[in-house]
Amino acid sequence: MLLNIKNLHVAINGKEIIKGLNLGVNQGEVHAIMGPNGTGKSTLAAAITGREGYEITQGEIWFKGKNIIGMPAEVRANEGIFLSFQYPVEIPGVSMTNFMRTALNAKREYKGLPSIPAGEFLKMMEEKKNLVEIQSKLTNRSVNEGFSGGEKKKNEIFQMAMLQPSLAILDETDSGLDIDALKVVAKGVNELRSEDNAFIVITHYQRLLDFIVPDFVHVLFDGKIVKTGGKNLALELEEKGYEWIKDQYLANSEV
Amino acid sequence: MENISGTNILDEVTQGDYKFGFYTDIENDTAPRGLTEDTIRFISAKKEEPEWMLAFRLKAFRHWLALKEPEWAHIHYPAINYQNIIYYAAPKRKEFASLDEIDPELLETFNKLGISLDEQKKLTGVAVDAVIDSVSVKTTFQDTLGKHGVIFCSFSEAVHNHPELIKKYMGSVVPYTDNYFAALNSAVFSDGSFCFIPKGVRCPLELSTYFRINAANTGQFERTLIVAEDSSYVSYMEGCTAPMRDENQLHAAIVEIVAMDNAEVKYSTVQNWYPGDKNGIGGVYNFVTKRGLCKGNSSKISWTQVETGSAITWKYPSCVLMGDNSIGEFYSVAVTNHYQQADTGTKMIHIGKNTRSTIISKGISAGKSNNSYRGLVKILPAASNSRNFSQCDSLLLGDKCGAHTFPYIQARNETSIVEHEATTSKISEDQLFYCKQRGIDTEKAIGLIVNGYAKEVLNKLPMEFAVEAQKLLAITLEGSVG
Numbered sequence: 001m002l003l004n005i006k007n008l009h010v011a012i013n014g015k016e017i018i019k020g021l022n023l024g025v026n027q028g029e030v031h032a033i034m035g036p037n038g039t040g041k042s043t044l045a046a047a048i049t050g051r052e053g054y055e056i057t058q059g060e061i062w063f064k065g066k067n068i069i070g071m072p073a074e075v076r077a078n079e080g081i082f083l084s085f086q087y088p089v090e091i092p093g094v095s096m097t098n099f100m101r102t103a104l105n106a107k108r109e110y111k112g113l114p115s116i117p118a119g120e121f122l123k124m125m126e127e128k129k130n131l132v133e134i135q136s137k138l139t140n141r142s143v144n145e146g147f148s149g150g151e152k153k154k155n156e157i158f159q160m161a162m163l164q165p166s167l168a169i170l171d172e173t174d175s176g177l178d179i180d181a182l183k184v185v186a187k188g189v190n191e192l193r194s195e196d197n198a199f200i201v202i203t204h205y206q207r208l209l210d211f212i213v214p215d216f217v218h219v220l221f222d223g224k225i226v227k228t229g230g231k232n233l234a235l236e237l238e239e240k241g242y243e244w245i246k247d248q249y250l251a252n253s254e255v
Numbered sequence: 256m257e258n259i260s261g262t263n264i265l266d267e268v269t270q271g272d273y274k275f276g277f278y279t280d281i282e283n284d285t286a287p288r289g290l291t292e293d294t295i296r297f298i299s300a301k302k303e304e305p306e307w308m309l310a311f312r313l314k315a316f317r318h319w320l321a322l323k324e325p326e327w328a329h330i331h332y333p334a335i336n337y338q339n340i341i342y343y344a345a346p347k348r349k350e351f352a353s354l355d356e357i358d359p360e361l362l363e364t365f366n367k368l369g370i371s372l373d374e375q376k377k378l379t380g381v382a383v384d385a386v387i388d389s390v391s392v393k394t395t396f397q398d399t400l401g402k403h404g405v406i407f408c409s410f411s412e413a414v415h416n417h418p419e420l421i422k423k424y425m426g427s428v429v430p431y432t433d434n435y436f437a438a439l440n441s442a443v444f445s446d447g448s449f450c451f452i453p454k455g456v457r458c459p460l461e462l463s464t465y466f467r468i469n470a471a472n473t474g475q476f477e478r479t480l481i482v483a484e485d486s487s488y489v490s491y492m493e494g495c496t497a498p499m500r501d502e503n504q505l506h507a508a509i510v511e512i513v514a515m516d517n518a519e520v521k522y523s524t525v526q527n528w529y530p531g532d533k534n535g536i537g538g539v540y541n542f543v544t545k546r547g548l549c550k551g552n553s554s555k556i557s558w559t560q561v562e563t564g565s566a567i568t569w570k571y572p573s574c575v576l577m578g579d580n581s582i583g584e585f586y587s588v589a590v591t592n593h594y595q596q597a598d599t600g601t602k603m604i605h606i607g608k609n610t611r612s613t614i615i616s617k618g619i620s621a622g623k624s625n626n627s628y629r630g631l632v633k634i635l636p637a638a639s640n641s642r643n644f645s646q647c648d649s650l651l652l653g654d655k656c657g658a659h660t661f662p663y664i665q666a667r668n669e670t671s672i673v674e675h676e677a678t679t680s681k682i683s684e685d686q687l688f689y690c691k692q693r694g695i696d697t698e699k700a701i702g703l704i705v706n707g708y709a710k711e712v713l714n715k716l717p718m719e720f721a722v723e724a725q726k727l728l729a730i731t732l733e734g735s736v737g
């Protein structure tokens with residue numbers, strides 16, 4: 001199993017947000033995570049990627065056979081975990097090119113490889129830019145600075161394509177995208193999709209799942225996965241909302 | 256998400272060590288400790304100076320005695336005992352005809368500093384003058400420069416070989432009466448560089464001086480004078496380092512620049528004197544007077560400085576825009592960490608018509624340091640249609656450091672425009688995590704973010720210097736990255 005989360009509890013400033021979550025992801029799979037606002041989807045992503053301030057009070061996160069709890073965020077990234085941020089961050093004065101080269105070389109250094117030759121790097125940039133239909137005028141600018149909401153999201157997928165992770169977590173990458181951009185993002189994901197890697201797609205909308213067809217759909221509520229189904233579960237949620245799931249969950253927990 | 260545990264991370268990575276703190280064991284020829292007229296006569300005699308030079312020194316010294324050390328800057332330090340300083344120290348063997356004759360220890364010093372004195376420098380197109388303690392050790396490429404009529408030599412040599420030029424320009428921009436430290440320097444300065452670009456000549460090489468304090472208890476007082484005649488151009492770079500010592504060392508320099516009609520001088524500094532240790536012990540006291548005079552019409556002087564070193568920095572590279580249509584620029588990055596204190600900025604004095612000045616200042620404070628920008632923009636009544644644009648940004652790493660801005664504006668001409676912008680920001684935990692999530696560790700991430708923040712200024716540096724400056728910024732803030 002690529003990622004195996006067992007009985008995970010996560011607290012922020014002493015407040016428990018994730019309350020006993022289990023999730024297993026195999027290579028080659030796409031898992032969608034849905035759920036009402038504020039139920040802990042981004043918190044789960046932060047816990048998996050090792051963001052500081054997210055206290056793991058209980059449970060285990062296994063990635064490629066290692067328990068990664070306590071592993072620094074950059075090491076997890078270099079081990080192959082990628083997060084497409086719900087809110088990508090601007091870094092003024094740092095060009096996308098420089099940023100990407102630094103990130104790629106950090107990963108190569110981690111693996112004991114020499115820095116990427118300039119020519120190879122530029123060729124790769126060109127190739128991936130075409131893949132996500134991102135213009136050079138964006139990659140020549142500072143990281144996310146002055147990018148529109150949609151451009152920022154595309155830029156996340158561009159970085160994913162460059163770094164070729166084995167586990168990519170997409171946190172609402174579809175929010176704020178027009179239909180063409182949505183297709184581009186899906187294309188980026190599908191292009192990368194293989195037997196060796198996996199995706200966790202956090203989304204509120206069925207429409208992304210039309211293009212990135214998930215193997216599993218999970219509903220996160222109150223810090224736990226309360227329902228898991230196939231791709232049809234997303235359709236059902238789209239139609240009926242979350243009320244029936246909440247009711248089911250609350251009824252169960254009262255027993 | 257801000258600052259969940261940011262303070263700790265920043266604490267950790269701002270505990271870096273100084274990389275240039277080695278001391279070279281060279282035999283020295285030194286003056287006795289203390290400062291009297293005899294000290295000045297000693298220095299002058301050692302340098303076999305003409306009478307007029309000694310007279311200038313003594314005049315400055317007598318003036319200095321009547322002055323009081325300035326107290327207006329936002330810096331705090333124990334009183335300096337001027338009688339406890341050695342004012343002259345020279346590596347014993349002098350007169351180097353070729354590299355072979357230079358003390359191997361000294362060459363090793365230069366290698367550690369990453370300066371190659373040999374003619375290989377030609378490949379990078381840089382001519383170097385190196386000043387160790389009080390004496391200029393070697394100036395490369397004098398022949399190449401000579402063909403173009405460019406004079407680039409140590410100040411002492413210039414006193415002997417070009418007395419007319421020195422008499423004409425020395426003290427013409429920074430008179431010995433200018434301030435306390437300028438008077439002190441004028442009395443005891445030991446060496447420095449002189450550079451003269453004749454009419455119409457575009458200097459074929461970047462000129463560069465490296466200063467190094469080596470001997471203990473020694474002050475360094477160098478003087479640089481650059482004269483650019485009509486329609487000439489020169490780019491000049493200055494770098495400096497010092498060994499790690501527990502006591503504070505004094506550095507009080509003067510740089511004067513004169514630019515005639517249509518001349519352009521770019522002066523770049525990477526200041527990396529020893530900043531003291533993590534607890535604020537030791538470090539160089541850096542009191543420097545730098546000023547450029549745009550004497551001719553349409554002349555231009557640009558100061559670019561990257562200030563990472565020194566326990567105390569007191570420095571305001573300025574431009575006097577006398578010629579009509581002349582341009583003054585000041586681009587600065589000042590980094591302070593641990594207990595460092597920097598009070599730095601510029602003065603732009605607009606005298607001529609249609610004069611323009613630009614000030615871009617980027618302060619970065621970490622640890623328990625204090626970083627102040629102090630600037631004056633003065634537009635005199637005759638300076639019609641003049642413009643100034645100032646931007647002063649401060650970046651804070653952690654919450655135990657201070658950033659201050661003291662902009663002074665005196666506009667006395669109604670047709671002129673003065674614009675001032677200022678921002679203060681912090682490196683956010685969001686930015687750090689974003690970098691880390693891409694596999695970039697905290698130290699590299701801070702280096703990346705800080706360099707991005709300072710980019711506007713770093714871009715103004717000559718290529719070779721820019722790379723060094725970027726590394727220095729990272730090292731100053733992080734310790735292990737370089």
Ligand SMILES: Nc1ncnc2c1ncn2[C@@H]1O[C@H](COP(=O)(O)OP(=O)(O)OP(=O)(O)O)[C@@H](O)[C@H]1O
Pocket residue numbers: 012013017035036037038039040041042043044086256
């Ligand atoms: N730094 C923080 N400090 C305090 N509470 C936080 C912090 N970060 C998140 N929370 C809280 O944790 C809960 C879960 O937030 P999270 O961002 O994981 O939700 P989400 O499921 O991703 O929601 P959305 O669909 O709106 O993106 C929310 O109640 C939120 O307010």
Ligand SMILES: [Mg+2]
Pocket residue numbers: 041042043086171
């Ligand atoms: Mg979220």
